Amino acid sequence: MARPAPTHPLRRTATVVATLSVAALALAGCGSSSGSEANGGAGSGKCGTTDKTTLTVGLFGTFGYKENGLYDAYEKRCPNITIKQDVVEQSADYWTRLKTRLASGSGLDDVQAIEIGFVADVVKNHASQFVNWNDVPQAADLKAEFYPWKWQQASNSSGTTTVGLGTDIGPEAMCYRKDLLEKAGLPSDPTTLAQQWSTWDGFFASAKQYADSTSKQAGSAFLDSPASVFSTAVYQGTTAYAKDDGSPDVESSDGVQNAWKLATEAAADKYTAGLEQFSPAWNKAFAGGAFATLACPTWMMGYIQGQAGDDASGTWDIAPVLPGGATNWGGSWLGVPTKAQHKAAAIAFVEWLSAKQQQVAMWTSKKQGGHFPSNSQAAADPAVSQATNSYFNDAPSGQIFGKIASEMKIPPIGLYDTQIQAAMTKELINVATKGTSPDKAWTDALAAVKQITG
């Protein structure tokens, strides 16, 4: 499946074969969900229950809770609780499964993760099936801790219903290979680059310089993929793929038009290696040094480290800027289904996970995968803001992404952003590698979008 906006680095293995269950096309529609029961509230005590309870947590990709010891910490805090996670590798497969369970009203975990790619759908179509966080007793306190836009993305337009508490966000900067830029005769210190790359014009000037360089590493390109430009620039518009009400609007969106112009320029001028992001070829290219820069949401740092390996440690760095203005890529929430078996315990657990201290731990722990706090108080904590990343040449990652997070512009999100972005970036690959004209690619992309929106 397409994965242009994965919250979490997705490791690809041969297990994709799990998607082969095409025969299940016709789904048995079972009992409908009533959903408007009163929310559980805090239940009894800090753990929500005093009974011996096993909480199931439905996740996708790598959330890192288990790896960073947060389950162990919670089980120590609440000895009557055991946490069991239920992980689907690809967020798209996870979403299909969640939809099936929501439609049938059964099989839901006590906690269900919700990704930015489908949070709008959950808010629009399934809000009554999730605990409304505005109704829990300490709602106002909780709300005050999060970035306002993060809370809003999981809420309806009037703000009365909120389906999940934020986990991480994906403020973006540019990651680059110091050694490759130097070889091509470009500056490589973050301060200079931040100045040059504050606009797309400046960024493309560097791209041209790299492309024209005779000393650059043979066969390497400035950027990984036109998607690095497109998926970033599209959220710099007043709208991206959807109108304010969440209904899809691609053709007349200023964000899409500008991003398309920039990305086709990068593609046609051979500034990119023409790789599909998250493809095996792209993964291999990290180690091979086939490109010098890529758009870098916080979670991409973990991905780069995983693909490029320890040998490349110190060759990478972060330019504290995103050409054209700060935006977000990715992020998730945790929701509690109203039909959860252990609702009160689940609510207590999600509140604990989303609290400042745990979000700080996620960013600062050794095994962190670039989960930047969606809890703004956690982001302001010195442990986060003063954090550096040794893999990225000791870049002050906490300060860089904290600043970008505070400046981000957030256009409305829609029901089909993920699929639309996949269709558009796929056509950009054709421009980069097959010589397709930008106009034909645009027509084809709109036809593919029509298939999605219906």
Add this chain to the structure above:
Amino acid sequence: MTVLESTQELGLADDRAAGPEDTPRLRPRGRGRRRGQGKLPGARIGYVFVLPFFLVFGAFSLYPWLDTAWVSLHDVRLSTYQQQSWVGLANYRELFTSSFFWNAFANTLTIGVISTVPQLVMALGIAHLLNYRLRGRTFFRVAILMPYATSLAAATVIFLELFDSRLGLVNWALHLVHLPEVDWQGSRWPAQVAISTIITWRWTGYNALIYLAGMQSIDADLYDAAAVDGAGKWRQFLHVTLPGLRPTILFTIVVSTIGAAQIFGEPLLYHNGMPDGGTQGQYQTLGLLMYQQGWTNDRLGLASATAWTMFVIILLAVVSNLLVARWRTRGELR
């Protein structure tokens, strides 16, 4: 299911095979006690025995089949499954006017032909060779079935590496003999050939074994008679083996046609598990299109219309296979 059974089921058994009229019937003659009531005790109990099959068939074939037809007449998304709106034949209209459908239809046809025809011809040749008294015959028979026993995902991953445009073994070999390198992923025909290679590799041995079984049921006297008449190995193959194998061949053609119409796993894995069949849809088959419509794009109504269209296409293909076979047989009898 053995080959013989399936050929009979398809009505393909040649005249030498026993007809279905000879099926034993449960007719308990001479059991006086029940006879007077005019009832057949065996008949009722028979229904009980076949019931499990029909329960499973009803739950997993008939019901989904009918429900898919019903869903195909509605605008349905999985996320809003309870709110289906009746649209009549609009999904079918959209499908038949969509360039995506005709692209997938053409791809299914071409990949089907490229993968099936060489596959069956090679299988026939291999079966013929294995039919001789070779040293280590059993080893070869097991060996040719190995690809069939290999997991599809594993096989496709290996072939992806072989056909890698930059680092693959195939392009390296082409380079060695001074042939131009080929974009095995991005270009239409090379990609379709590569996918067909995976399918051919996996299924050739399986079909060869079926042919081999068919060949061994041919009476050895026929070969002796042909040899006495002066027929060499090649003539024996043409005039004894092939006619004797006709029902088996027809069976493999029918099964391969059905398989070809449903090609799914190989092209899916060939593009990293994405059902778009390449950046230009250059190897998107009908199966992939249906999957993309239903699960990626969440449009179950349109996907159901595709599913039903595929079903009709497969039926038409199978029926035309059978008609051609019958027409040929009749032509020969005349």
